Amino acid sequence: MANPTETAPIFKYSKDNLSNExxxxxxxxxxxxxxxxxxxxxxxxxxxxxxxxxxxxxxxxxxxxxxxxxxxxxxxxxxxxxxxxxxxxxxxxxxxxxxxxxxxxxxxxxxxxxxxxxxxxxxxxxxxxxxxxxxxxxxxxxxxxxxxxxxxxxxxxxxxxxxxxxxxxxxxxxxxxxxxxxxxxxxxxxxxxxxxxxxxxxxxxxxxxxxxxxxxxxxxxxxxxxxxxxxxxxxxxxxxxxxxxxxxxxxxxxxxxxxxxxTKYVPExxxxxxxxxxxxxxxxxxxxxxxxxxxxxxxxxxxxxxxxxxxxxxxAFEEDVISSSEDDELNDVYKPFTLEVTKPNETTEELRLIDAISQGLRQSMERYDDLVIMGQDVADYGGVFKITEGFIEQFGKDRVRNTPICESAIVSAAMGLSINGMKAVMEMQFGDFATSGFNPIVNYLAKSHYRWNQHADVVIRMPCGGGVGAGPFHSQTNEAWFTKTPGLKVVYPAFPYDAKGLLATAIEDPNPVLFFEHKALYRSIRQEVPTDYFTIPFGKASLLKEGEDITIITYGAGVHWALEVLEEHSNISADLIDLRSLQPLDYDTVYASVKKTSRVIILQEDSKFGGIASDLSACIMEDCFKYLDAPVKRVASLETPIPFAKNLENNYLPKNRFFNELLEVLAY
CATH class of the missing domain: 3.40.50.970 (Thiamin diphosphate (ThDP)-binding fold, Pyr/PP domains)
Structure with missing residues (x-):
C-alpha cells in the first residue's frame, strides 16, 4: 500500500448533499x-x-x-x-x-x-x-x-x-x-x-x-x-x-x-x-x-x-460473575428439537437405498419451500450418483444449485442460509471431500449454537465406504472425525427404509447433521419402503435379530456383513444391533443387550484406532463391566489407507475376518 508520507496528510472532504446533522x-x-x-x-x-x-x-x-x-x-x-x-x-x-x-x-x-x-x-x-x-x-x-x-x-x-x-x-x-x-x-x-x-x-x-x-x-x-x-x-x-x-x-x-x-516491527x-x-x-x-x-x-x-x-x-461491573451447571452447558450444544414423528403409510414399494434417499429428499423439498440443495453437479446432471436426477425440472435452479468445486465456501454458505431463515442440504460429492470443508463444519456449524444461540439448519450428505474399488480418496468411512465434535449429529443408515425416514428427520432437525450413505449399498440393497413422507427419531438403534449368546453391534455395510454370517451360521444365537444413529447414540438398547448376552463384538468399516467401536467399547466396559463374561472385541479395517486393487481392498476390509473374531469371543 502507498506510504502516506508521499502524499499530503490532509483529506479532501466533499459534503455533497449531506446535511449538517x-x-x-x-x-x-x-x-x-x-x-x-x-x-x-x-x-x-x-x-x-x-x-x-x-x-x-x-x-x-x-x-x-x-x-x-x-x-x-x-x-x-x-x-x-x-x-x-x-x-x-x-x-x-x-x-x-x-x-x-x-x-x-x-x-x-x-x-x-x-x-x-x-x-x-x-x-x-x-x-x-x-x-x-x-x-x-x-x-x-x-x-x-x-x-x-x-x-x-x-x-x-x-x-x-x-x-x-x-x-x-x-x-x-x-x-x-x-x-x-x-x-x-x-x-x-x-x-x-x-x-x-x-x-x-x-x-x-x-x-x-x-x-x-x-x-x-x-x-x-x-x-x-x-x-x-x-x-x-x-x-x-x-x-x-x-x-x-x-x-x-x-x-x-x-x-x-x-x-x-x-508495534516494534513498524518503522517509526x-x-x-x-x-x-x-x-x-x-x-x-x-x-x-x-x-x-x-x-x-x-x-x-x-x-x-x-x-x-x-x-x-x-x-457491567455490578453484574455477578457468570455461573452455569453441567446441564446448562450440555443442553446448549444443540438447539432443542422434539421430533413430531410422522408415521409411515401402509402403501409401500420396493426401493434400492439410492432410490429411497432420492425419494426422501424430493419429498422434503416438496414439504419445505425454503429448502435449498447445493453441491457439485447436482442440478442438470442429477449428481454423480443420480440422486437429484429430475429435481431441477420440479424445483428449478434456484433451489437445486450446482456449485463450483469449493466445499469450504458451500458449507459456509449453507450456514448463511440457516442464519437467514432457510434450510440447506449440501451434497459432498464424496464424503472424503469433507476435508476441504472441514473447518466450517467443525468450527462454525458445530459450535454456533453453543457459542451464540445460532442454530445451523444444515444437512451434509456424505457418500462413503469401500467395496467398490474406488481407492484412498473415494472410499473412506470418516464418520469418527465428526462424532468427536460436539454440536454435530451423525447418521449412518444401512437400509432403504431407515435412509428415507432418517433423512427426513435430518432435514426437519434444525441442528447440523452429517448423513452418511454407503456407496456399495446404493444399488445392492432393496427393501419395501412406504411411499409417503415419514420420519424416524435419531438415537434409536434397530434390533435386527435376537439371541442369547452374544451382542453384535455395527452400522452401515457392517450390518449386512453380520447378517450374512448369521444367516450362514444359524447355530449362533445373537442380538444384532444396527446403530443407525451414531450421534446421538442409543446406549439403552446396547446396554440392555449386553446385560442379557454378556458378550460383545463391535464391527466397523473404519480402521480400528479412534473409531466408533473404541468409544462404544469403553462405555460398555465402564457401565456394564460386571455383566461381561469376555472382553469387548472390536473388529475393523486395517490401520492403512484404503487401497484400490480388489484383493488389497478385500484384505483391508474386516468382512472376511469378522467370523473368526466372532468365534473367538464366543469361545472365551
Missing part, C-alpha cells in the same frame, strides 16, 4: 468507538478485561459502512470493527459484559471479544479462522435473493485474510451466483507482524476482483465522507442490481495485532505518517472549519459519551 452523526459514529477503545485499553492494563484488538485509526471504515447499510441488512465484522457494534445501537453494557464473560453478553461467557453474533442487531461475528465468514455472507445474501428481498450483506476481512482459500472461494461463488455481497477488505498494512510486501504481490487487492468478473473499488479508509458516500451509492445500486462488489479500504493499524503484540516514520491521517482528528478539523462543530460542542460530546461509557461499565 448527517455530517455530525458521522463524526459521533467514529468518536464513540474511539472513546470506548481508550477506556478498554485502561481496563486491559488493570486486568479487568482479558484481551483487546484495537481498531484505533480505522474507525471511518466501520462507521461509514454500518451507517450506509439498512438496519435489517446483515454485517459480518471482525476484531477491529467496534464501530459496527456501536452504530447498530447495541447497549454498551451488553458489549462490556460480553468482554467480561458475563451473562448479559451474547455468548454466556463461552467466547470472548467479538466472536459473537446477534440476530437482534443483524450482526454475525467472526471465528478466529477468519475465512468462513466470507462464505457465510454468500449464504445470507443468497437467502435474500431467493426471498426477493432487496437487501445486501457486508462482510469484512483484512488484507491477511485475502490469502486464505475461503476468500477466493467466496468471491467466486458470489460472482457466479450474482449475490449482493459487499466484500470489505481493510488493508491496514500488517497481518499481525507480517507487512503487505510479504503477503501478496499484486499492486492492489481490489485487482483480485477482476479475476472473478467482479466490480471492485479502492477507497481511502480514513476519509469518513468518502467511505460513507461511496458505500451508500454502491449499496443502493446493489439492492436494485444484485451483484457482488469488492472494496479495498486503505488504512493502517496503529496498535499491535492485539495489545500484547506491540510510517507510524508517524499514519497518525497524521487520523480519521477523527482530521474530520473534526473539517467540521470546525465549516462551522458545523465548535470546540465547546466537541468537548461536550466527549463528556456525554464518556459519561455513558462509565454508566454502562458500572452496570
Amino acid at each position: 448527517e455530517l455530525l452523526k458521522l463524526y459521533l459514529a467514529m468518536l464513540k468507538p474511539r472513546l470506548i477503545e481508550e477506556k478498554m485499553l485502561i481496563l486491559l492494563r488493570q486486568g479487568k478485561i482479558s484481551k483487546w484488538f484495537s481498531g484505533i485509526g480505522q474507525e471511518a471504515i466501520s462507521a461509514g459502512v454500518t451507517l450506509a447499510l439498512q438496519k435489517e441488512e446483515y454485517i459480518l465484522p471482525m476484531h477491529r470493527n467496534l464501530g459496527v457494534f456501536v452504530n447498530r445501537d447495541i447497549p454498551l453494557y451488553r458489549l462490556f459484559t460480553q468482554w467480561q464473560g458475563k451473562a448479559s453478553g451474547f455468548t454466556k461467557g463461552r467466547d470472548r471479544s467479538f466472536h459473537f453474533g446477534t440476530q437482534e442487531f443483524n450482526i454475525v461475528g467472526m471465528i478466529s479462522h477468519l475465512g468462513p465468514q466470507l462464505g457465510v455472507a454468500d449464504g445470507i445474501a443468497l437467502a435474500h435473493k431467493l426471498k426477493n428481498e432487496k437487501n445486501i450483506t457486508a462482510v469484512f476481512t483484512g488484507e491477511g485474510g485475502t490469502s486464505e482459500g475461503d476468500f477466493h472461494e467466496a468471491l467466486n461463488v458470489a460472482s457466479v451466483w450474482d449475490l449482493p455481497v459487499l466484500f470489505c477488505i481493510e488493508n491496514n498494512g500488517y497481518g499481525l507482524s507480517t507487512p503487505t510486501t510479504e503477503q501478496y504481490r499484486c499492486e492492489n487487492l481490489a485487482d483480485r476482483g477482476l479475476g472473478y468478473g467482479m466490480e471492485s473499488h479502492i477507497i481511502d479508509g480514513n476519509n469518513i465522507l468518502e467511505v460513507y458516500q461511496k458505500v451508500s451509492a454502491l449499496a443502493e445500486s446493489m439492492r436494485e442490481n444484485p451483484r457482488p462488489v469488492l472494496v479495498e479500504f486503505l488504512t493502517f493499524r496503529r496498535r499491535g495485532h492485539e495489545e500484547a503484540s506491540g 516514520d510510517l507510524m508517524e505518517a499514519w497518525e497524521l491521517k487520523d480519521p477523527i482528528s482530521n474530520y473534526k478539523d473539517f467540521l470546525i472549519a465549516e462551522g458545523i462543530l465548535t470546540e465547546e460542542q466537541d468537548e461536550h460530546k466527549h463528556v456525554l459519551i464518556k459519561a455513558e461509557i462509565e454508566a454502562h461499565l458500572q452496570k
Whole structure:
C-alpha cells in the first residue's frame, strides 16, 4: 500500500448533499468507538478485561459502512470493527459484559471479544479462522435473493485474510451466483507482524476482483465522507442490481495485532505518517472549519459519551460473575428439537437405498419451500450418483444449485442460509471431500449454537465406504472425525427404509447433521419402503435379530456383513444391533443387550484406532463391566489407507475376518 508520507496528510472532504446533522452523526459514529477503545485499553492494563484488538485509526471504515447499510441488512465484522457494534445501537453494557464473560453478553461467557453474533442487531461475528465468514455472507445474501428481498450483506476481512482459500472461494461463488455481497477488505498494512510486501504481490487487492468478473473499488479508509458516500451509492445500486462488489479500504493499524503484540516491527516514520491521517482528528478539523462543530460542542460530546461509557461499565461491573451447571452447558450444544414423528403409510414399494434417499429428499423439498440443495453437479446432471436426477425440472435452479468445486465456501454458505431463515442440504460429492470443508463444519456449524444461540439448519450428505474399488480418496468411512465434535449429529443408515425416514428427520432437525450413505449399498440393497413422507427419531438403534449368546453391534455395510454370517451360521444365537444413529447414540438398547448376552463384538468399516467401536467399547466396559463374561472385541479395517486393487481392498476390509473374531469371543 502507498506510504502516506508521499502524499499530503490532509483529506479532501466533499459534503455533497449531506446535511449538517448527517455530517455530525458521522463524526459521533467514529468518536464513540474511539472513546470506548481508550477506556478498554485502561481496563486491559488493570486486568479487568482479558484481551483487546484495537481498531484505533480505522474507525471511518466501520462507521461509514454500518451507517450506509439498512438496519435489517446483515454485517459480518471482525476484531477491529467496534464501530459496527456501536452504530447498530447495541447497549454498551451488553458489549462490556460480553468482554467480561458475563451473562448479559451474547455468548454466556463461552467466547470472548467479538466472536459473537446477534440476530437482534443483524450482526454475525467472526471465528478466529477468519475465512468462513466470507462464505457465510454468500449464504445470507443468497437467502435474500431467493426471498426477493432487496437487501445486501457486508462482510469484512483484512488484507491477511485475502490469502486464505475461503476468500477466493467466496468471491467466486458470489460472482457466479450474482449475490449482493459487499466484500470489505481493510488493508491496514500488517497481518499481525507480517507487512503487505510479504503477503501478496499484486499492486492492489481490489485487482483480485477482476479475476472473478467482479466490480471492485479502492477507497481511502480514513476519509469518513468518502467511505460513507461511496458505500451508500454502491449499496443502493446493489439492492436494485444484485451483484457482488469488492472494496479495498486503505488504512493502517496503529496498535499491535492485539495489545500484547506491540508495534516494534513498524518503522517509526510510517507510524508517524499514519497518525497524521487520523480519521477523527482530521474530520473534526473539517467540521470546525465549516462551522458545523465548535470546540465547546466537541468537548461536550466527549463528556456525554464518556459519561455513558462509565454508566454502562458500572452496570457491567455490578453484574455477578457468570455461573452455569453441567446441564446448562450440555443442553446448549444443540438447539432443542422434539421430533413430531410422522408415521409411515401402509402403501409401500420396493426401493434400492439410492432410490429411497432420492425419494426422501424430493419429498422434503416438496414439504419445505425454503429448502435449498447445493453441491457439485447436482442440478442438470442429477449428481454423480443420480440422486437429484429430475429435481431441477420440479424445483428449478434456484433451489437445486450446482456449485463450483469449493466445499469450504458451500458449507459456509449453507450456514448463511440457516442464519437467514432457510434450510440447506449440501451434497459432498464424496464424503472424503469433507476435508476441504472441514473447518466450517467443525468450527462454525458445530459450535454456533453453543457459542451464540445460532442454530445451523444444515444437512451434509456424505457418500462413503469401500467395496467398490474406488481407492484412498473415494472410499473412506470418516464418520469418527465428526462424532468427536460436539454440536454435530451423525447418521449412518444401512437400509432403504431407515435412509428415507432418517433423512427426513435430518432435514426437519434444525441442528447440523452429517448423513452418511454407503456407496456399495446404493444399488445392492432393496427393501419395501412406504411411499409417503415419514420420519424416524435419531438415537434409536434397530434390533435386527435376537439371541442369547452374544451382542453384535455395527452400522452401515457392517450390518449386512453380520447378517450374512448369521444367516450362514444359524447355530449362533445373537442380538444384532444396527446403530443407525451414531450421534446421538442409543446406549439403552446396547446396554440392555449386553446385560442379557454378556458378550460383545463391535464391527466397523473404519480402521480400528479412534473409531466408533473404541468409544462404544469403553462405555460398555465402564457401565456394564460386571455383566461381561469376555472382553469387548472390536473388529475393523486395517490401520492403512484404503487401497484400490480388489484383493488389497478385500484384505483391508474386516468382512472376511469378522467370523473368526466372532468365534473367538464366543469361545472365551
